[in-house]
Amino acid sequence: MSTWSEPISHVWAVAEQANATNMNQYHAANINATMHHIVRKMASEPLVASSTLQNDDHLKFPVNANSTWYVWLCLMWHQTANAALKVALTFPSGTITFGRTGLDAGAASLRTDVTSSGTPFTAYAPTSGGAYPDTSGVVFADGIIDMGATPGIVQVQWAQNSATGTTTLHPGCCLIAQRINP
Numbered sequence: 001m002s003t004w005s006e007p008i009s010h011v012w013a014v015a016e017q018a019n020a021t022n023m024n025q026y027h028a029a030n031i032n033a034t035m036h037h038i039v040r041k042m043a044s045e046p047l048v049a050s051s052t053l054q055n056d057d058h059l060k061f062p063v064n065a066n067s068t069w070y071v072w073l074c075l076m077w078h079q080t081a082n083a084a085l086k087v088a089l090t091f092p093s094g095t096i097t098f099g100r101t102g103l104d105a106g107a108a109s110l111r112t113d114v115t116s117s118g119t120p121f122t123a124y125a126p127t128s129g130g131a132y133p134d135t136s137g138v139v140f141a142d143g144i145i146d147m148g149a150t151p152g153i154v155q156v157q158w159a160q161n162s163a164t165g166t167t168t169l170h171p172g173c174c175l176i177a178q179r180i181n182p
Helices: 020-033
Strands: 036-040 045-048 054-063 068-079 085-090 094-101 111-114 121-124 136-147 152-159 166-169 174-181
Touching: 036 054, 045 054, 054 174, 068 085, 068 152, 085 136
Parallel strands: none
Antiparallel strands: 036 174, 045 166, 054 152, 068 136, 068 166, 068 174, 085 121, 085 152, 094 111, 094 136
C-alpha cells in the first residue's frame, strides 16, 4: 500500500502560464484537496455459513491522518436462511460514531451506534417475535470518522449473525465518504 499524503490545493495566479506538467499536477492537487469517495460494489459477493467478519471485496477507501469524514453506506442483500447480517467498519486509528438506520419491524431502536473500529452492529435482525420477515433488503448506515495520526484504509466488513445458509451482497451497494475537515 502506498503512503497517503495530505493534498494542498492550488490557486492560479493571474500571470501564471498553464502547461501540461503544472496543469496535471495542480488539477490533481485541487481534486484531492476537496476529496470525496464514491465506491460502488461491482459484483455479487456471497458468504456461506460464516459469522466471522470478512473484508468486503469492494467497499473501502483511503484516508489521510488527522482528517474527519462523513460516511454513508448502502447495502443490498439477500439470504437463503435466517442468517441476518452484521456490519463493521475498520480503520487504522481514531474514533467513530457510526450506525445503521432502518425500518426493521419490531426493532427496539431505529439507530444503533458503534464507537470503535471493527465493532459490528446488527444491520438486519429478527422482529420481536423472532421471525425473519424478509429474505432480502436494503440497509443504510452513516456516521462520522475522526482519523487519528495514522493514515490508511477505511474498510467495510460484514458477516452473518448466525452461520447458516448463504447471504449475498449485490452489485450497486455503495460507500460514499466526504472529508469534512483536513
